[in-house]
Amino acid sequence: MKKNIGIIGSGIAGLHLAYALRNEFDITIIERHTSEEIRKGRIMSTQVHFGSTRSREERFNMPKWEEQSLIESIHIMIGNQKLFAGMLQEPASSVDQRLYYAHSMKDLDEKGVSFRREKVDNESAKALLEKFDLIIDCSGKNGPLFPFPLETELSPFPAPQRKCIVGYFAGIKANEPPGVSVTVLPGLGEMFEIPSMTEQGPVTILFIMAIPKSDLDVFKGMKNGEEFTCKMSDAVQRFFPHVYKRMDMEKFKLCDENGYLQTAITPVIRKPYLMVHDKLVVGCGDSVFLNDPITGQGCNLSSFCAEQLCETLIEWKHSKWDGEMGESYWKRTKQYVKEVTEWTNAMIGPLPEHVVQLLMQGAQDQDKANEIAQWFADPTTAFEAFFSRMNV
Structure with missing residues (x-):
């Protein structure tokens, strides 16, 4: 039995x-x-389901998502300076x-x-x-x-370190090569831009992580999707102009009325x-x-x-x-x-100096950029990069 x-x-x-x-x-x-x-x-x-997770899904005989567009790269920016787009060893997906x-x-x-x-x-x-x-x-x-x-x-x-603001939007031109964009604004927070598949078709997820009480922490009292969309447009224009340039404001809207979220963890x-x-x-x-x-x-x-x-x-x-x-x-x-x-x-917290130097190397060396992109797919490599030198 x-x-x-x-x-x-x-x-x-x-x-x-x-x-x-x-x-x-x-x-x-x-x-x-x-x-x-x-x-x-x-x-x-x-x-974002990276290669190892997608392999487990296949091993467990889980449903396949044939229509999704795969994620091939990780784009890294600090402030409004694009450093590099590192290529993943295996494509990731987002549904x-x-x-x-x-x-x-x-x-x-x-x-x-x-x-x-x-x-x-x-x-x-x-x-x-x-x-x-x-x-x-x-x-x-x-x-x-x-x-x-x-x-x-x-x-x-003892408390949340970021306010998490998420919206699934149409009307944003994708990055090339297709990938996740990570923008770090020192002292303010971060934004992830993620291509994803929904029931309504492909979207771009805009995910702002605001340091509490910083200038980026502007999402308060949003009562509906329309207010949220207007606030997101204003915040992206002010803090992430490189993304705003790819937004078609006539088409920029949530994928559906429930396509947004505010939380703190x-x-x-x-x-x-x-x-x-x-x-x-x-x-x-x-x-x-x-x-x-x-x-x-x-x-x-x-x-x-x-x-x-x-x-x-x-x-x-x-x-x-x-x-x-x-x-x-x-x-x-x-x-x-x-x-x-x-x-x-x-x-x-603030990135260690040796990690900042690695990111700068990635801007000059595609192999190093690819290694850094792989941090997200295999976080044991990120742990080694962050802590092995600190312990020497």
Whole structure:
């Protein structure tokens, strides 16, 4: 008889786990929204699936997105000075999470994965322990639902370090070669420009990360998409004129009325397992490994940790699921989580001088530019670049 697993949440971590585990265990996804509500709802975040995540999606036999335009490069700017466009070793992709989640949920349902529509809070989460051999908390940025222990060394921030302002827009001419553009405004914040696919077709995601109370922190009290669009146009014209030059103001608009978001995240890393009433509970994705979005690693880290948890569960398939198994999962993920987090935390502050010098080298050397672009696809290389010289 197969063990039964309850997955709370249908984000990247929950969906990747469901696809990866569905042939080995009885899987139930517990989600408060239907796929249709998610598809028609507000955007949730930004997303870039780099090569390793796309490989996992293929390995897990997840749906393919044939119409998407692939991301080939990372453009880096400091102020209004374009430094370089580094080429990725493998193309990345970006599909609106509303479409990605909704389509995957329907596909999993057709493949026999059970769905239970329920809003889970801290109390009802404990009640679920009696119904499943294992509960996996994939509740995302709003989680966790269980008191996973804090990893204090990796969680130095008591409050959000950026205000996150996101809009999915039509009417912006794409960068060449096709890629993500990263603009750093020292003392103010950053903006990511990301080509993405939505139900309405291709869009450009404008993602401003404003340092709180800086001059870039101007998005307050937006009541609707029209006000948000006007404010975004003004902010881009003032702070990011290189992007504004590629905007067709007659066509510049949100992809739909729910295509914008304002939020702020306090980065927190937790040990991803604990025992509750003598039963193991594990966490996966943002519920336990919540990084600042400044390095674009959220969905990729969630996918990586889902893969590691999947391999742990299959390895322990015929063993007792207890704290020892939880520790095995943590050991599989800890080093990678640490390197992603320490790089991300370093990006929040002023860049170290040796990193600035590397960026300047990238402006003169395409091979170095390509290496820097690869930081985002393989953050272990970014960790090495940031910290290996500092420790010499």
